[in-house]
Amino acid sequence: xxxxxxxxxVLYFLNERRKNNRYTKLSEILDYLDLDYNSSRHVRRYLYxxxxxxxxxxTKRGSNGGYMLQDPLSEGLLLMPNISLAILLSxxxxxxxxxxxxxxxxxxxxxYIEGDNDLSTKTLDNLCDIVNAIKHCFTVAFNxxxxxxxxxxxxxxxxxxxxxxxxxxxNNKKMKxxxxxxxxxxxxxxxxxxxxxxxxxLKNSLNDYGVKxxxxxxxxxxxxxxxxxxxxFIKYFENKGKINGLEYEVxxxxxxxxxxxxxxxxxxxxxxxxxxxxxxxxAYLEKYLTVLKG
Numbered sequence: 001x002x003x004x005x006x007x008x009x010v011l012y013f014l015n016e017r018r019k020n021n022r023y024t025k026l027s028e029i030l031d032y033l034d035l036d037y038n039s040s041r042h043v044r045r046y047l048y049x050x051x052x053x054x055x056x057x058x059t060k061r062g063s064n065g066g067y068m069l070q071d072p073l074s075e076g077l078l079l080m081p082n083i084s085l086a087i088l089l090s091x092x093x094x095x096x097x098x099x100x101x102x103x104x105x106x107x108x109x110x111x112y113i114e115g116d117n118d119l120s121t122k123t124l125d126n127l128c129d130i131v132n133a134i135k136h137c138f139t140v141a142f143n144x145x146x147x148x149x150x151x152x153x154x155x156x157x158x159x160x161x162x163x164x165x166x167x168x169x170x171n172n173k174k175m176k177x178x179x180x181x182x183x184x185x186x187x188x189x190x191x192x193x194x195x196x197x198x199x200x201x202l203k204n205s206l207n208d209y210g211v212k213x214x215x216x217x218x219x220x221x222x223x224x225x226x227x228x229x230x231x232x233f234i235k236y237f238e239n240k241g242k243i244n245g246l247e248y249e250v251x252x253x254x255x256x257x258x259x260x261x262x263x264x265x266x267x268x269x270x271x272x273x274x275x276x277x278x279x280x281x282x283a284y285l286e287k288y289l290t291v292l293k294g
Contacts, residue, residue, distance in 0.1 A: 006033060007046045011055060014069040016254070023066035054096055085160075088124055089131075107134045108158045108165075120181065123165065129186045130155055130167055138188040140169075145182045153178070154192045157202050168202055170195070175202075219251040220258045236261040 013032050017024045029043050030036065047067060051057045056070040085108065086100035093100075108131070133140045134155045141150045153169035158180065160166075165180040175198065224230040224246045233241070233248045241250030252258050 007049055009033060010043070010046050011050055011069070014057065014067060015072060018069045018072060023060055023064065023068050025066040028066075085127070089128060092124060092128060103131065103135070107131050108160060123181045126180045126183050126186055127158065127165060129188070130158060130180065133188050134158075137191055137194060139190055139192050140186055141189050142186045143184040144178060150185075152189065156194070156199060170198065217251055217253060218258050219249065221247065221249045224248060
């Protein structure tokens with residue numbers, strides 16, 4: 001399991017404990033990660049990295065002490081793709097990770113919980129341009145695949161699904177979908193007025209998947225890309241869920257019981273970040289984020 005994967009698990013665990021206003025002991029974090037006491041130094045490093053990244057963690061000494069996340073996680077952190085994308089965008093823009101995390105839930109959604117986050121420079125550049133256009137309500141013009149003439153679109157939302165990002169936007173008064181990686185020469189053009197009914201339609205159509213909280217009960221619903229992925233969900237959730245084709249749905253009284261298997265699946269089946277990116281991420285932390293405490 002990668003260092004970043006374990007740091008994210010610690011972050012979620014602290015967030016769950018924070019809801020009950022409880023300090024978390026180092027031994028509890030070790031148990032959660034299924035590590036022995038010899039790994040204490042690594043866990044302390046994870047806590048230090050998270051604190052350095054802007055997820056401020058309070059330390060309290062004594063028998064009732066431990067570690068506590070000062071602020072709850074935003075909704076942008078509820079999905080793995082948004083975490084990594086926020087880090088990538090922050091590196092590109094030289095800005096704090098939290099700024100991107102606050103922005104992403106409004107413009108980018110994940111329909112399925114699966115996939116990796118190895119983005120090409122071109123796709124990342126396109127995402128930056130589109131997010132900015134959605135934020136400020138500008139139309140975008142771009143070349144698409146082999147089409148010679150430029151397409152003009154009113155952008156509404158970016159959807160991440162099955163390893164790819166797709167732009168949902170209005171072209172010729174119809175909602176259409178475009179693969180962000182196949183877009184070229186993006187230009188912002190004129191202002192447009194959003195159709196609020198269309199925005200609401202998109203939000204409602206995306207609410208089927210992910211982790212939802214209702215009446216103190218957490219429910220995870222995913223659509224898997226194939227039978228092998230479905231079997232992995234069945235295995236890690238100990239066959240507690242319901243199956244409908246390639247869809248899997250499982251409920252629990254604790255969000256943590258849903259998030260932890262998700263992390264296990266991600267770490268086991270997908271490369272969240274490659275080694276080159278990890279090195280860039282560490283360099284980014286050292287160069288840009290040391291000022292967060294000041």
